[in-house]
Amino acid sequence: MTPDIWMLLSFALLLIAGIPVAFALALSGAIGIAAGLPVDMLATLGTNTYNSMAKYPLIAIPLFILTGLIFERSGVARRLVSFAQAMVGRRHGGLALVAVLVCMIMGGMSGSGPADAAAVAMVMLPSMTRAGYPKPFSSTLIAASASTAILIPPSVALILYSIVVPGVDLRALFAAGLIPGILVGLALLVPAWWLSRHYGWEGATTASDPEPLSLGRSFRQAIPALLAPVIILGGLRSGLFTPTEAAVVAVAYGALIGLWGTKELKLKDLWELLGEASVISGVVMLIIALAGIFAWAGTMLGTFRHLAEWAIHLTDQGPLLLVLVMLAVLLAGMVLDAVSIYLIMMPILIPVMQHFDWNPVWFGILLAMNMAIGQFTPPVAVNLMVTTEVAQIRLEQTVPWALIFMGAMLVALALVAIFPQLALWLPAQLGYNI
Amino acid sequence: MKYFSKAAPERALGAAALLIIALISLGNVITRYITGGSFSFTEELSVFLLVLMSLAGASVALRNDRHIRISLLERALPSTWRRPLILIQGLCVLAVLLLISYYGGKMVWEEYQWGSESPGLGLPQWWYLIWLPILSATMTLRQLQRLWERLTNSAHSSDPQPSGDQDDA
Amino acid sequence: RELSVSTVLSDAFPWGQAAQKWADLLKERSEGNLTIRVYPNAQLVAGDQTREFSAMRSGLIDAAVGSTINWSPQVPELNLFSLPFLFPDNAAIDSVTQGEVGQQLFEAIDSKGIVPLAWGENGFRQISNSRQPITQPTDLEGMKIRVVGSPLFQDTFDALGADPTQMSWADAKPALTTGAVDGQENPLSVFDVARIDQVGQQYLTEWNYMNDPLVFAVNKRVWASLSEQERQWLRETAQEAGQWEIQQNRDGMAQRKADIKARGVEITSLTTAQYQAFVKATASVHQQWADKIGAALIENAKAAIQQADAQGTD
Numbered sequence: 029m030t031p032d033i034w035m036l037l038s039f040a041l042l043l044i045a046g047i048p049v050a051f052a053l054a055l056s057g058a059i060g061i062a063a064g065l066p067v068d069m070l071a072t073l074g075t076n077t078y079n080s081m082a083k084y085p086l087i088a089i090p091l092f093i094l095t096g097l098i099f100e101r102s103g104v105a106r107r108l109v110s111f112a113q114a115m116v117g118r119r120h121g122g123l124a125l126v127a128v129l130v131c132m133i134m135g136g137m138s139g140s141g142p143a144d145a146a147a148v149a150m151v152m153l154p155s156m157t158r159a160g161y162p163k164p165f166s167s168t169l170i171a172a173s174a175s176t177a178i179l180i181p182p183s184v185a186l187i188l189y190s191i192v193v194p195g196v197d198l199r200a201l202f203a204a205g206l207i208p209g210i211l212v213g214l215a216l217l218v219p220a221w222w223l224s225r226h227y228g229w230e231g232a233t234t235a236s237d238p239e240p241l242s243l244g245r246s247f248r249q250a251i252p253a254l255l256a257p258v259i260i261l262g263g264l265r266s267g268l269f270t271p272t273e274a275a276v277v278a279v280a281y282g283a284l285i286g287l288w289g290t291k292e293l294k295l296k297d298l299w300e301l302l303g304e305a306s307v308i309s310g311v312v313m314l315i316i317a318l319a320g321i322f323a324w325a326g327t328m329l330g331t332f333r334h335l336a337e338w339a340i341h342l343t344d345q346g347p348l349l350l351v352l353v354m355l356a357v358l359l360a361g362m363v364l365d366a367v368s369i370y371l372i373m374m375p376i377l378i379p380v381m382q383h384f385d386w387n388p389v390w391f392g393i394l395l396a397m398n399m400a401i402g403q404f405t406p407p408v409a410v411n412l413m414v415t416t417e418v419a420q421i422r423l424e425q426t427v428p429w430a431l432i433f434m435g436a437m438l439v440a441l442a443l444v445a446i447f448p449q450l451a452l453w454l455p456a457q458l459g460y461n462i
Numbered sequence: 463m464k465y466f467s468k469a470a471p472e473r474a475l476g477a478a479a480l481l482i483i484a485l486i487s488l489g490n491v492i493t494r495y496i497t498g499g500s501f502s503f504t505e506e507l508s509v510f511l512l513v514l515m516s517l518a519g520a521s522v523a524l525r526n527d528r529h530i531r532i533s534l535l536e537r538a539l540p541s542t543w544r545r546p547l548i549l550i551q552g553l554c555v556l557a558v559l560l561l562i563s564y565y566g567g568k569m570v571w572e573e574y575q576w577g578s579e580s581p582g583l584g585l586p587q588w589w590y591l592i593w594l595p596i597l598s599a600t601m602t603l604r605q606l607q608r609l610w611e612r613l614t615n616s617a618h619s620s621d622p623q624p625s626g627d628q629d630d631a
Numbered sequence: 632r633e634l635s636v637s638t639v640l641s642d643a644f645p646w647g648q649a650a651q652k653w654a655d656l657l658k659e660r661s662e663g664n665l666t667i668r669v670y671p672n673a674q675l676v677a678g679d680q681t682r683e684f685s686a687m688r689s690g691l692i693d694a695a696v697g698s699t700i701n702w703s704p705q706v707p708e709l710n711l712f713s714l715p716f717l718f719p720d721n722a723a724i725d726s727v728t729q730g731e732v733g734q735q736l737f738e739a740i741d742s743k744g745i746v747p748l749a750w751g752e753n754g755f756r757q758i759s760n761s762r763q764p765i766t767q768p769t770d771l772e773g774m775k776i777r778v779v780g781s782p783l784f785q786d787t788f789d790a791l792g793a794d795p796t797q798m799s800w801a802d803a804k805p806a807l808t809t810g811a812v813d814g815q816e817n818p819l820s821v822f823d824v825a826r827i828d829q830v831g832q833q834y835l836t837e838w839n840y841m842n843d844p845l846v847f848a849v850n851k852r853v854w855a856s857l858s859e860q861e862r863q864w865l866r867e868t869a870q871e872a873g874q875w876e877i878q879q880n881r882d883g884m885a886q887r888k889a890d891i892k893a894r895g896v897e898i899t900s901l902t903t904a905q906y907q908a909f910v911k912a913t914a915s916v917h918q919q920w921a922d923k924i925g926a927a928l929i930e931n932a933k934a935a936i937q938q939a940d941a942q943g944t945d
């Protein structure tokens with residue numbers, strides 16, 4: 029066996045055995061080095077573990093995660109739900125529509141899906157269950173809708189992509205994610221609405237919930253939350269902040285809203301949320317650090333180069349290869365998290381992307397859409413884990429629904445693949461380099 | 463919802479590091495746009511705090527089994543096979559942590575001997591780097607603790623999902 | 632046998648071309664028996680170029696074509712090249728790198744566990760900004776300038792009354808676009824290839840405030856493991872590649888300037904009197920850094936530069 033094979037095989041085995049992804053990456057990287065390189069080079073476990081984390085643009089990651097937690101704790105989700113309910117009214121599939129909308133707006137405040145999924149699930153699951161929606165359906169719908177958080181800016185996944193792919197402007201990526209994110213939301217609504225009608229969930233008169241607030245009142249309560257994405261994107265566009273600064277401004281805004289707007293956030297909650305954000309970020313950052321070892325070994329052993337050359341020689345048909353790449357990323361997305369996928373696959377995909385002259389911003393959005401799907405496909409499904417926990421059901425019960433929503437999102441993915449302008453129009457309008 | 467976790471010291475360290483990062487960044491935004499000045503020293507410090515926060519947070523996650531992993535096989539196995547699998551998992555994680563502690567320590571020692579300076583502030587580089595071996599050694603202890611816990615009550619550890627972040631809803 | 636060579640910039644830039652030339656020459660000279668593979672973008676150190684030297688020393692990287700700025704945290708003597716307004720022109724640089732001082736610097740590198748083989752160049756660093764042409768120190772007053780790490784850069788721009796801001800390039804680009812930062816400094820080749828004009832940098836001053844030579848070098852253990860023949864190939868080809876790249880960079884300068892001008896950038900050159908005003912304004916920095924770099928080394932460099940200047944004007 030060649031060192032490449034040792035590394036890839038041990039990675040697969042370690043993953044299946046249930047070793048955390050970060051550690052599986054580091055250990056298989058070390059195995060690859062031991063099998064094919066001078067043993068001195070294991071020193072990368074010191075140097076590159078540190079270097080992979082010590083990057084200024086990564087600071088935006090814990091800050092955007094903290095933003096999501098703060099908005100969640102501030103009771104913003106509940107206000108958004110009231111507002112959306114007032115807009116939608118009582119009808120078949122009404123609550124499903126509300127859930128998708130609220131997830132999308134929450135996605136405009138936080139950088140990763142799980143916090144949104146938790147917030148929306150806690151507010152909406154009880155009333156959805158009362159209205160007759162089965163828990164596995166609601167949990168999966170919320171998990172899938174919350175995956176738009178990595179498309180709708182800000183996005184931890186896109187921050188990472190801008191670091192891994194040299195020369196891509198993060199602001200352009202953020203702008204490019206907005207329309208595909210909304211498209212994904214719409215794509216999820218279609219089956220959700222159809223299923224609700226088909227099964228007769230939420231009949232127009234069944235609900236025993238209190239009368240919804242008036243539109244005007246609920247809108248006024250939702251304004252601060254609706255403004256958050258405007259402040260983040262507007263700040264970036266107007267040149268008021270760099271992306272890292274936008275992240276901290278979002279944190280400060282969220283804290284202000286929670287402490288003095290909704291008054292549901294206490295100062296001591298903030299300390300607790302800081303701790304929680306550091307733990308969630310610690311999980312992400314450790315993957316970044318240790319995937320760095322794997323990536324280093326793959327680079328030095330030539331594994332990635334060989335795989336890229338192999339992929340390019342597979343076919344000279346760009347579109348066909350794009351489909352194959354998307355399938356590969358989709359499969360990877362089932363078992364891996366977004367961060368690992370970017371760090372493992374980008375060294376292979378960058379040469380392919382350059383060979384076929386694919387636009388890096390568009391390609392990054394396609395990847396992110398794929399990874400959004402991965403957030404609610406078992407066995408590794410970060411959003412689904414949160415919502416099933418809130419619903420007190422098992423992950424396995426969600427599989428049929430997850431397949432349906434995956435199909436819907438693949439349609440949205442295909443649209444963006446066929447019509448790149450869906451991603452590229454907005455950043456071009458805003459004058460970013462794409 | 464309330465968050466609860468074991469490994470409180472690391473959690474506090476992570477929270478403090480993130481708080482300082484946020485305050486420094488916010489201070490920078492405010493001074494840059496209001497007074498026009500800037501703290502040029504902050505980037506190196508913020509990046510260091512990011513590393514500190516990440517390692518501390520990762521340690522808390524390790525203690526509470528929150529790192530992302532596939533637990534499918536583990537749940538599918540009969541309970542007689544579960545203990546050996548847990549042991550293998552634990553040893554693999556320990557192997558990585560020991561390698562990082564060792565090579566991290568070696569890196570710190572070398573940089574100390576060579577007298578390398580940090581590129582931004584010109585401080586001794588090892589002041590920053592030493593936190594890698596310190597916190598990976600801490601993680602090693604947390605992993606031992608966790609492994610012991612899992613081995614001794616693997617009989618009723620029916621929930622190996624890395625999702626134990628909420629204790630109530 | 633294949634060695635890994637780290638560079639910070641890809642072969643779109645003279646820096647990356649220097650390493651590629653080295654690889655090509657070596658492959659030809661050794662008839663494929665000893666080859667090197669170039670890893671650009673500091674990818675072997677996860678993008679942290681200031682840790683390249685340490686990584687090479689501990690054996691993670693076999694060799695590198697590295698910049699004196701990035702190696703100065705480990706080899707303080709290399710800060711010599713960052714002393715503001717010490718080297719007025721190419722002749723001054725050559726008199727140092729190709730002379731006795733260059734030898735002393737190589738000894739300093741060697742004493743840190745790395746075998747230096749040859750010099751290349753990233754070039755003189757020039758300043759650009761979005762506000763106005765810079766011809767005198769007071770033009771920099773209060774201007775926010777993005778600088779690379781080193782405290783020496785900090786001191787230089789402090790001495791000029793500017794407001795230096797450390798920023799990674801990833802953050803610097805948006806900051807320049809949005810005007811959060813007014814200016815930056817880089818070699819002309821970088822300004823040209825990285826299209827820095829696109830982030831609103833319309834005013835460029837060719838002030839030669841410092842030079843950034845490149846060093847071709849190999850890890851000591853790798854060097855010890857090579858045969859006499861292999862060492863000779865490696866050293867010869869490094870020197871040839873270095874000379875080729877320096878020549879290439881200097882010959883291409885006129886074309887670069889023309890290209891940059893054609894994109895609407897206003898390029899300002901300093902008169903001797905204007906240059907002297909900058910020398911005077913930053914003289915204190917030389918004193919501040921004398922201990923760290925070595926007063927004798929600085930004196931030797933100054934003597935070599937004066938001698939070169941005298942010969943040039945003969």
Ligand code: NA
Pocket residue numbers: 134135136137138139140176177178179180181182183
């Ligand atoms: Na988002």
Ligand code: NA
Pocket residue numbers: 361362363364401402403404405406407408409410
């Ligand atoms: Na998945």
